Amino acid sequence: MQDYLQKIKQANTKQELETIRIELLGRNGELNKLFSELKNHPDPKSYGQELNQIKTSVDEAMVEKLKTFTKNTTYKNILVETNFYTPIKLGHLHPISIVERQIYSVFKDLGFSQYDAPELETDEYNFERLNVPKDHPARDMQDTIYIKSPELLLRTQTSSIEARLLQNEKPPYKAMFPGRVYRNEKPTKTNHFVFHQFQGVAVDTEISLKDLFGTFTKLIRLLYGPDFQFRFRNKYYPEVEPGVGIDFKCFNCGGAGCAICKGAGWIEAGGAGIIHPDIMRQANLDPKVWRGFAFGCGLDRWVMTKYKITDIRTLLGGNLAYKPYQL
Amino acid sequence: MIIVYSELKKLLPNLNVSGRKLADDFTLIGHFCAGYKELSSHSGLDSESVDFWYDLEVRAANRPDCLGYIGLATDLSAFYKINLLLPSVETGYIQSLHNLDIKISTPQYVKSLQATKLIDLKIQPSPAWLQQLLNLHNINPINNLVDITNYIMLLYGIPCHAFDAKKIDNKLDWTTSKSEEKAVTFDGTILNLQEGNLVIKSGEQIVSMSSIGGENSGIDTYTTEAIVEVAIYDPTRVHKDNRALNIQTEAGSRLEKYITPGSLSQIIHHIQMLVVELCHGKLTNDNFSFENYIYTPLHIPFDSNLPSKYAGTNISTEESYEILSRLGCIKNPDGTITPPRERGDITQEEDLVEEVIRIYGYNKIGIENPIENSLKKDITPLVIKLSESIKNILVELGYDEIRGWPLIKTDQKIPEVSKEKYTTTQNSMNDEYFTLRQSIVETLTIQADIYSRFKVPSSKIFEIGKIFYQKDNQNIEAHSLGIYTTNPKDLDLISEKLNTQLTWKSHGSFYETILSNTSDFKEYTNNLPDTNAYELTTQITELDANIAFDKQQNPVDLLEKYFAKIDQNILWSLVIKDYFFDQKTGEHKYTFTACYYNCESSLAKQIHLEAFDLV
Numbered sequence: 034m035q036d037y038l039q040k041i042k043q044a045n046t047k048q049e050l051e052t053i054r055i056e057l058l059g060r061n062g063e064l065n066k067l068f069s070e071l072k073n074h075p076d077p078k079s080y081g082q083e084l085n086q087i088k089t090s091v092d093e094a095m096v097e098k099l100k101t102f103t104k105n106t107t108y109k110n111i112l113v114e115t116n117f118y119t120p121i122k123l124g125h126l127h128p129i130s131i132v133e134r135q136i137y138s139v140f141k142d143l144g145f146s147q148y149d150a151p152e153l154e155t156d157e158y159n160f161e162r163l164n165v166p167k168d169h170p171a172r173d174m175q176d177t178i179y180i181k182s183p184e185l186l187l188r189t190q191t192s193s194i195e196a197r198l199l200q201n202e203k204p205p206y207k208a209m210f211p212g213r214v215y216r217n218e219k220p221t222k223t224n225h226f227v228f229h230q231f232q233g234v235a236v237d238t239e240i241s242l243k244d245l246f247g248t249f250t251k252l253i254r255l256l257y258g259p260d261f262q263f264r265f266r267n268k269y270y271p272e273v274e275p276g277v278g279i280d281f282k283c284f285n286c287g288g289a290g291c292a293i294c295k296g297a298g299w300i301e302a303g304g305a306g307i308i309h310p311d312i313m314r315q316a317n318l319d320p321k322v323w324r325g326f327a328f329g330c331g332l333d334r335w336v337m338t339k340y341k342i343t344d345i346r347t348l349l350g351g352n353l354a355y356k357p358y359q360l
Numbered sequence: 361m362i363i364v365y366s367e368l369k370k371l372l373p374n375l376n377v378s379g380r381k382l383a384d385d386f387t388l389i390g391h392f393c394a395g396y397k398e399l400s401s402h403s404g405l406d407s408e409s410v411d412f413w414y415d416l417e418v419r420a421a422n423r424p425d426c427l428g429y430i431g432l433a434t435d436l437s438a439f440y441k442i443n444l445l446l447p448s449v450e451t452g453y454i455q456s457l458h459n460l461d462i463k464i465s466t467p468q469y470v471k472s473l474q475a476t477k478l479i480d481l482k483i484q485p486s487p488a489w490l491q492q493l494l495n496l497h498n499i500n501p502i503n504n505l506v507d508i509t510n511y512i513m514l515l516y517g518i519p520c521h522a523f524d525a526k527k528i529d530n531k532l533d534w535t536t537s538k539s540e541e542k543a544v545t546f547d548g549t550i551l552n553l554q555e556g557n558l559v560i561k562s563g564e565q566i567v568s569m570s571s572i573g574g575e576n577s578g579i580d581t582y583t584t585e586a587i588v589e590v591a592i593y594d595p596t597r598v599h600k601d602n603r604a605l606n607i608q609t610e611a612g613s614r615l616e617k618y619i620t621p622g623s624l625s626q627i628i629h630h631i632q633m634l635v636v637e638l639c640h641g642k643l644t645n646d647n648f649s650f651e652n653y654i655y656t657p658l659h660i661p662f663d664s665n666l667p668s669k670y671a672g673t674n675i676s677t678e679e680s681y682e683i684l685s686r687l688g689c690i691k692n693p694d695g696t697i698t699p700p701r702e703r704g705d706i707t708q709e710e711d712l713v714e715e716v717i718r719i720y721g722y723n724k725i726g727i728e729n730p731i732e733n734s735l736k737k738d739i740t741p742l743v744i745k746l747s748e749s750i751k752n753i754l755v756e757l758g759y760d761e762i763r764g765w766p767l768i769k770t771d772q773k774i775p776e777v778s779k780e781k782y783t784t785t786q787n788s789m790n791d792e793y794f795t796l797r798q799s800i801v802e803t804l805t806i807q808a809d810i811y812s813r814f815k816v817p818s819s820k821i822f823e824i825g826k827i828f829y830q831k832d833n834q835n836i837e838a839h840s841l842g843i844y845t846t847n848p849k850d851l852d853l854i855s856e857k858l859n860t861q862l863t864w865k866s867h868g869s870f871y872e873t874i875l876s877n878t879s880d881f882k883e884y885t886n887n888l889p890d891t892n893a894y895e896l897t898t899q900i901t902e903l904d905a906n907i908a909f910d911k912q913q914n915p916v917d918l919l920e921k922y923f924a925k926i927d928q929n930i931l932w933s934l935v936i937k938d939y940f941f942d943q944k945t946g947e948h949k950y951t952f953t954a955c956y957y958n959c960e961s962s963l964a965k966q967i968h969l970e971a972f973d974l975v
């Protein structure tokens with residue numbers, strides 16, 4: 034085995050590599066012979082696993098070597114350039130990561146950093162500092178997942194990251210932060226107890242809704258193309274004032290109304306607005322001096338829209354898989 | 361909140377927009393229209409007119425006044441710059457106060473209450489227009505008096521309730537329940553009350569809850585005398601009671617909001633007027649009024665330049681003041697603004713700014729220019745940069761990223777990798793998932809099992825995410841990287857590319873390392889292709905095909921040929937697994953492996969045989 038790995042490493046041409054492959058992995062190759070004798074082995078299960086591991090190691094060593102002969106690693110190019118038939122398994126980012134990156138690429142160009150904060154949060158950062166009063170229904174045990182002693186909760190919104198950012202950093206700044214959030218819900222096609230949001234904040238002296246709308250328009254057009262239909266509307270959120278709702282025309286029905294959009298023809302894609310003066314004050318920022326916009330969007334719906342995934346449970350539920358090769 | 365165009369038009373006689381436009385405009389100004397339809401016939405209209413039905417999502421936490429027609433009509437009056445025609449109600453019916461035997465034993469839960477006694481009632485079905493209107497709002501018509509109270513609720517957004525005066529012995533007490541008391545609602549449902557629920561009693565008998573009437577006090581055809589009350593309660597108390605007792609009513613959904621007491625006298629007068637008209641009843645001197653709410657008009661400073669600054673577009677001073685005026689705000693001589701009493705949501709200058717911009721219209725604000733492009737400072741935590749670099753490396757090495765649920769089941773714990781105390785939830789509705797993963801290996805194992813069940817031909821996966829545990833009574837949360845691989849040498853490659861050393865712990869083919877917020881690594885960037893992820897609904901079926909040719913083939917042409925013959929919506933992968941030149945026959949033999957997804961194996965076989973001409 035080690036001899037073959039050494040041979041692979043020392044191969045100087047694609048043809049040499051192909052010869053080694055046939056010798057070892059071909060139909061009458063060494064490894065296939067060993068596999069054919071598997072049933073006679075005293076411990077076929079362990080031996081089979083061992084052979085599989087050897088095959089994987091050889092495969093991967095060959096692919097690594099092959100990459101040194103070719104610049105482009107798509108399956109098609111490998112075939113064209115080498116006539117080599119063992120395809121390279123392509124790796125993939127999760128669709129949520131892809132969309133997070135696409136979103137961040139827009140914001141990075143506009144000078145945004147990224148930010149991070151705990152998923153296990155305190156009531157103060159998840160609610161109090163975000164203008165959610167003590168008796169607000171969102172704090173109800175039925176909506177928030179609390180942790181057993183000491184008293185903490187699983188953050189219900191990425192606005193908690195905003196609260197920490199406002200508290201910890203000195204403006205002016207711009208930052209966005211994708212994150213996982215939790216709600217005490219039974220999983221359905223459209224709702225889950227674990228889902229994702231991305232949130233952003235920009236604080237400076239002169240910031241307006243026009244800045245917010247322009248920024249979001251740039252983002253939406255990049256992700257979904259210039260003809261994609263969306264709208265901004267007034268919507269109440271305790272963290273912002275004026276508040277903004279962002280809707281996408283339903284990808285499933287095109288606006289006619291269906292189960293995905295619950296008949297509205299539009300899918301709520303996020304919320305935004307000018308940061309509420311009470312929140313600025315809580316972070317010791319004078320709202321007469323500093324003004325900022327904040328936005329938060331349900332990332333899962335953006336991902337579902339982009340990849341035409343109809344069940345939110347698929348995103349983390351295990352039955353999402355990737356086609357391994359692209360011709 | 362359901363509304364009907366024709367009813368709205370009674371308050372806005374000059375309303376003249378299409379049904380569709382009204383739906384869009386409601387949404388624009390903050391009342392998301394979740395449903396809209398044209399009504400083919402409706403007796404409230406002349407025969408040639410059409411009517412429209414809307415289902416609005418009123419953000420009642422902020423705008424409880426819009427749980428009634430008048431609040432919504434006020435907004436539209438400002439938006440369309442048309443006059444609002446409020447119901448004409450004769451006042452002065454209440455001759456004297458406090459003649460009714462009403463007691464408020466729990467004043468902490470009652471903000472404001474008015475009641476009146478009505479006699480000589482003739483209880484009968486309501487007129488057709490009222491019945492149809494209620495039906496359009498999904499409210500069953502009961503009788504003329506009950507229907508009046510529901511109509512008033514729809515109009516003003518504040519619930520009211522009628523009791524048969526004789527059944528309650530002409531006395532009422534707003535108090536709280538004792539433990540193990542029971543109440544029976546008007547539809548016969550038995551409520552097992554807890555100590556402290558807000559109830560309305562007559563003597564020792566519970567005759568109503570705050571959000572739903574009782575069976576023993578309702579109005580029926582024998583009722584000739586009634587006490588009608590309208591009240592505003594502590595919304596938290598109502599919300600808790602409704603949750604605890606599973607009460608879901610139109611009244612309850614309104615009473616658990618922060619309604620600002622503003623128009624209870626008007627409401628009582630309106631009820632009296634309608635009772636005289638529709639129930640042929642008479643008014644009495646027996647009335648009651650309770651006020652536990654002190655209203656102090658606000659004087660809010662208002663800089664008329666602020667709406668323009670907040671919007672980023674010019675909104676003239678005149679327009680700002682006109683909008684505020686149409687919303688019922690008063691401009692005081694000192695320049696301050698006093699909002700209308702029922703608008704409890706307006707308390708500071710920014711609230712006024714929002715009102716102006718909202719009515720001005722978000723659709724008039726430019727959308728083409730993003731925020732100024734200037735990097736203020738990079739405050740990105742290093743652990744995020746490290747995570748992103750690792751993702752780049754692993755995808756390049758052929759790994760697929762997965763994301764699992766951080767909440768796991770008890771039988772998904774792996775004690776071999778999770779040595780600390782688990783962090784658990786105290787109230788998860790999903791009672792199987794109440795433990796937070798302590799190791800990323802726990803969710804990777806679940807994923808590997810699922811892929812195995814679906815027969816996904818891949819064994820290279822990774823996840824980066826948070827893990828949680830308790831140590832020394834502290835909750836610890838950390839970024840973790842987990843990899844499932846049969847090639848541990850990849851771990852060295854990661855370190856090599858990052859120019860840093862990562863410490864791994866292993867569990868079979870699973871490896872895990874904790875990522876710290878360290879600066880000791882080299883960022884790794886590359887251009888990754890878009891992902892091609894799909895929902896799997898069935899097992900993947902893997903089938904081979906051996907095809908012989910008399911000449912050696914271009915493998916790309918071969919693959920393209922067969923790709924074209926198979927529906928891409930079921931073809932997972934197609935590869936040439938082997939090539940072999942048979943010297944005996946002179947044939948070039950190719951072995952293809954095709955994987956099919958989201959179709960049953962029998963169908964996959966059929967498609968496979970047809971595609972490779974093996975039938």
